[in-house]
Amino acid sequence: MQAAKAGRAWLAGLASVAVLTMTACANSAAPVQQPASPAANLTPAEIEHKAKTEGTVVSVGMPDSWANWKDTWNDLGSKYGLKHTDTDMSSAEEIAKFEAEKNNPTADIGDVGIAFGPVAVEKGVTQPYKTSYWDEIPAWAKDTDGHWIVGYQGSISLITNKELVKNPPKSWADIKNGDYKVAVGDVTKAAQAQMAVLAAAIAFGGDEKNIQPGIDFFAELAKQGRISLADVKVASFEKGEIPVGLLWDFNALGYRDQIDPNRFEVNIPQEGSVVSGYATIINKYAPHPHAAMLTREYILSDAGQINLAKGYARPIRDSVKLPDEVAKKLIPKEQYANAKPIQDYKAWEETAKKLPQLWQEQVLANMK
Structure with a gap:
C-alpha cells in the first residue's frame, strides 16, 4: 500500500x-424505490x-x-x-x-x-x-x-527506527518506560492519529465511548517532553526524524519496506490496539x-x-x-490477540468530535 x-x-x-x-435523514421522507438485488435466487x-x-x-x-x-x-x-x-x-x-x-x-x-x-x-x-x-x-x-x-x-501499530531506539517497544508499557520521542500525527485533524489515541484507550480499559485512558497516556508523555510533532509521513521516517511512530500496520509495513526493512521494526502493542x-x-x-x-x-x-x-x-x-x-512481510498473527474492533461507530463519531479539544487541553497544553 x-x-x-x-x-x-x-x-x-x-x-x-x-x-x-x-x-x-433529510431525504428519508421520499426514498427511491429500487428493484430487488440481481443476486436474488x-x-x-x-x-x-x-x-x-x-x-x-x-x-x-x-x-x-x-x-x-x-x-x-x-x-x-x-x-x-x-x-x-x-x-x-x-x-x-x-x-x-x-x-x-x-x-x-x-x-x-x-x-x-x-x-x-x-x-x-x-x-x-x-x-x-x-x-x-x-x-x-x-x-x-x-x-x-x-x-x-x-x-x-488494519490495526494501529508501533514502527521503530532501530538506529535510534536499540530496544524497539512491543507494548504501551515499553513506551511508558522509554526515553525517546513518539510521533502520533495531528490528533486534531487526522483519523489515523485519532485512532492511535483510541488504541491506547482500549489498551488501558477504555473504548470508543471512553477515550480518557488514551488521553491520559499521551498527556504523561507530553509532560516528559516525549511527544514528537513530526509529520508521520514516509519522508520523516526516512530522514530519521521519528524514533517511534504510531501508524496503521499497513502504512507502517509499507514504510518499512519502502525505506529499509533492516532499519525498522513494526509491532502491535501487546496490551491492546484497535481494528x-x-x-x-x-x-x-x-x-x-x-x-x-x-x-x-x-x-x-x-x-x-x-x-x-x-x-x-x-x-x-x-x-x-x-x-x-x-x-513473512506481515506482522505475526499472534500479535493481534488484544486488538479489538470498534463496536459502536455512532459512539465513536461523537467521541471523535470531542477528541481535538481534549488533545489540545490535556496533551498539547502539557508539551515541553
Missing part, C-alpha cells in the same frame, strides 16, 4: 460521515456467467496502487475476461457518486472505510450480496443483509451488477485475500493460508 494513498486512511473524514448521514455459477456476459467492471476508490488491487484486477481479466477501469476517490465521494448518477450510472463497486458502510446503506445506494464466504466473515465486519462486507483490516477495515459496496444502480458481485466474491476468495496481503492489508478471512513469502 503506497503512502500516497494514506489520505484514504481508515475512517478518514468522519465529518463527511456526519454530513452524509444528515443528508440521508442466482447461484455463484450463474452470477459468473452473467458477469462474463457483462464483460466489464467499473470501480471507484480501488486503484492499482492501493492494497495491491492491481493483481485482483489482472486476475479478474485473465480468469473471467472482465475489463476494468477505476477512478480514485474518497469514501464519501464514492457514496455521493453512486447517488448523483442513479439515473445514468457509471460505477459498479467501491471500497469504503467501514464507518461509511452504514451511511451508504442509509443513503439507499447499495445492493446486497453475501458471497459464498459469508459465514467466515466476523459479525463486526459485515452488514447483516450483505450491503457491505469488509475485505481487509478497523475497508468494505466493498455494490452500487444499487450498477450497470454491471453481476460483475460487481463476482468481484466481491473474488476479493474474499483465497486468491483475492492473498492479493490484498501482498499490499500489506491483513485478510478478513482467518482461514486463508498465505504463502510464506507473503506472510
Whole structure:
C-alpha cells in the first residue's frame, strides 16, 4: 500500500460521515424505490456467467496502487475476461457518486472505510450480496443483509527506527518506560492519529465511548517532553526524524519496506490496539451488477485475500493460508490477540468530535 494513498486512511473524514448521514435523514421522507438485488435466487455459477456476459467492471476508490488491487484486477481479466477501469476517490465521494448518477450510472463497486458502510446503506445506494464466504466473515465486519462486507483490516501499530531506539517497544508499557520521542500525527485533524489515541484507550480499559485512558497516556508523555510533532509521513521516517511512530500496520509495513526493512521494526502493542477495515459496496444502480458481485466474491476468495496481503492489508478471512513469502512481510498473527474492533461507530463519531479539544487541553497544553 503506497503512502500516497494514506489520505484514504481508515475512517478518514468522519465529518463527511456526519454530513452524509444528515443528508440521508433529510431525504428519508421520499426514498427511491429500487428493484430487488440481481443476486436474488442466482447461484455463484450463474452470477459468473452473467458477469462474463457483462464483460466489464467499473470501480471507484480501488486503484492499482492501493492494497495491491492491481493483481485482483489482472486476475479478474485473465480468469473471467472482465475489463476494468477505476477512478480514485474518497469514501464519501464514492457514496455521493453512486447517488448523483442513479439515473445514468457509471460505477459498479467501491471500497469504503467501514464507518461509511452504514451511511451508504442509509443513503439507499447499495445492493446486497453475501458471497459464498459469508459465514467466515466476523459479525463486526459485515452488514447483516450483505450491503457491505469488509475485505481487509488494519490495526494501529508501533514502527521503530532501530538506529535510534536499540530496544524497539512491543507494548504501551515499553513506551511508558522509554526515553525517546513518539510521533502520533495531528490528533486534531487526522483519523489515523485519532485512532492511535483510541488504541491506547482500549489498551488501558477504555473504548470508543471512553477515550480518557488514551488521553491520559499521551498527556504523561507530553509532560516528559516525549511527544514528537513530526509529520508521520514516509519522508520523516526516512530522514530519521521519528524514533517511534504510531501508524496503521499497513502504512507502517509499507514504510518499512519502502525505506529499509533492516532499519525498522513494526509491532502491535501487546496490551491492546484497535481494528478497523475497508468494505466493498455494490452500487444499487450498477450497470454491471453481476460483475460487481463476482468481484466481491473474488476479493474474499483465497486468491483475492492473498492479493490484498501482498499490499500489506491483513485478510478478513482467518482461514486463508498465505504463502510464506507473503506472510513473512506481515506482522505475526499472534500479535493481534488484544486488538479489538470498534463496536459502536455512532459512539465513536461523537467521541471523535470531542477528541481535538481534549488533545489540545490535556496533551498539547502539557508539551515541553
